[in-house]
Amino acid sequence: xxxxxxxxxxxxxxxxxxxxxxxxxxxxxxxxxxxxxxxxxxxxxxxxxxxxxxxxxxxxxxxxxxxxxxxxxxxxxxxxxxxxxxxxxxxxxxxxxxxxxxxxxxxxxxxxxxxxxxxxxxxxxxxxxxxxxxxxxxxxxxxxxxxxxxxxxxxxxxxxxxxxxxxxxxxxxxxxxxxxxxxxxxxxxxxxxxxxxxxxxxxxxxxxxxxxxxxxxxxxxxxxxxxxxxxxxxxxxxxxxxxxxxxxxxxxxxxxxxxxxxxxxxxxxxxxxxxxxxxxxxxxxxxxxxxxxxxxxxxxxxxxxxxxxxxxxxxxxxxxxxxxxxx
Numbered sequence: 001x002x003x004x005x006x007x008x009x010x011x012x013x014x015x016x017x018x019x020x021x022x023x024x025x026x027x028x029x030x031x032x033x034x035x036x037x038x039x040x041x042x043x044x045x046x047x048x049x050x051x052x053x054x055x056x057x058x059x060x061x062x063x064x065x066x067x068x069x070x071x072x073x074x075x076x077x078x079x080x081x082x083x084x085x086x087x088x089x090x091x092x093x094x095x096x097x098x099x100x101x102x103x104x105x106x107x108x109x110x111x112x113x114x115x116x117x118x119x120x121x122x123x124x125x126x127x128x129x130x131x132x133x134x135x136x137x138x139x140x141x142x143x144x145x146x147x148x149x150x151x152x153x154x155x156x157x158x159x160x161x162x163x164x165x166x167x168x169x170x171x172x173x174x175x176x177x178x179x180x181x182x183x184x185x186x187x188x189x190x191x192x193x194x195x196x197x198x199x200x201x202x203x204x205x206x207x208x209x210x211x212x213x214x215x216x217x218x219x220x221x222x223x224x225x226x227x228x229x230x231x232x233x234x235x236x237x238x239x240x241x242x243x244x245x246x247x248x249x250x251x252x253x254x255x256x257x258x259x260x261x262x263x264x265x266x267x268x269x270x271x272x273x274x275x276x277x278x279x280x281x282x283x284x285x286x287x288x289x290x291x292x293x294x295x296x297x298x299x300x301x302x303x304x305x306x307x308x309x310x311x312x313x314x315x316x317x318x319x320x321x322x323x324x325x326x327x
Contacts, residue, residue, distance in 0.1 A: 015260035018311065019275040026279060030286030037286055041166045048158075048236060050281035051174040052229040053248055054274070057255045058181040059225040061273050063218050064256050065185070067198040067265030068123035070219060072112060073226045074248035075134035080105040080227035082138040085147035085240030094154050102227045108134055109223020113216040123219075131249070138242040147240040158235030170232055182270035190214070198265025254305045255280055280304065 030037040037043075056073050063070050084101035088094060108130065115126045160169045185191040193214055196204050205211050234240050259276035261268030280301060287297050 015311075016269070016272045016275060019259070019272060019279055023275065023279050023282070026283050026286060030282070030289070034286065034289040036289055043282070043285070044166050044168060044171065046281060046285035047171045047174075047278075048168050049284070050277055051168075051170040052233045052236075052245075053252050053255065054174050054277045055177060055229045055232070056222075056225055056248065057252045057259075057273055057277060058177055058270070059218075059222045060252050060256050061259070061261055061268065061270060062181070062185060062194055063123075063222055064253075064261050064263065065198045065265055065268050066194045066214070066218055067201060068116075068215065068218070069127065069253070069263075070109075070112065070222045071124065071127040071249050071253075072108070072130040072134055073222060073252060074245040075131045075138070076105050076108045076223050076226040077230035077233065077245040077248065078138035078242055079108060079134040079141075081230040081234050081240045081244055082141040082242060084231070084234065086141050088150065089147055094151050098154075098231055101231055102224060105223040105225075105227020105230065106220055107223070109220040109226070110216065112223070113219035116219065117212040117215050123215075135242070142240070142242045144242070148238060150235070150238060154235055155238055156235075158232045159238075170236070173232070178270065178274050185270055194218070195266060198262075198267070251280075251301070254301060257309065258304055 087097040259273030
């Protein structure tokens, strides 16, 4: 028999419900402080500032659950965008240049995966090195210059809307990819292998799980999603610069951890990550409407990350005590 006490314990153990409550709290506070916050067009337009990070967070979720991390995602964006810009400036048509951008990101991710699996190095060390390497390549290709003048049709990809609706194209793309990645993680054998690797990689190897092959796929996928985010970002800001997306890697990791994914791997789900992206995005949007400085926003997001690390453990302890008292 399901009792109110058991429902309460189940609620405490599900971090997603906590994120929903925090999201409701953000809406309540911001709507009271700013009359423009609940404007539907403003809310939808605000998603343009975090859907690119969200696309990277989808693949980062898989990487972190597997017990790894990719700190090179923002640098991969810069390198891929630089290759696309140089190719377009050199006479390559826009859409072939976009394909070249995606291929560059995949090669960057494959490079990370090969170094990690062949030399048995920690992912954090390898991707920290490629973080500098890929960003350096972007600066070598572009110097301190920016490439502009992209076609109007390309700009529509990142700046346009779905038909005559106020829904941005980027939000639609993110929603579709979130469903695909959610299905991949939660409904496939590949997803179960990812969880198993995060819990005990050595046991997976002894059990015949192709650990190295999965790592190669995950890091290649991470590179691909980073380059796709670079395409959308370049389309939205209508220019390519070597310093684009600086700091994205920390914001992406923050969203993933805030979404309930354990940084050491083995647990978490895609719904929590999606909720945390909207929580952070709408919190930033509300603070921007109030003209709060960017440094203060960073402090708030950092506080959210600390809460994300501490609160689940506290809620779990409360649930355990509730179970002990019910026995």
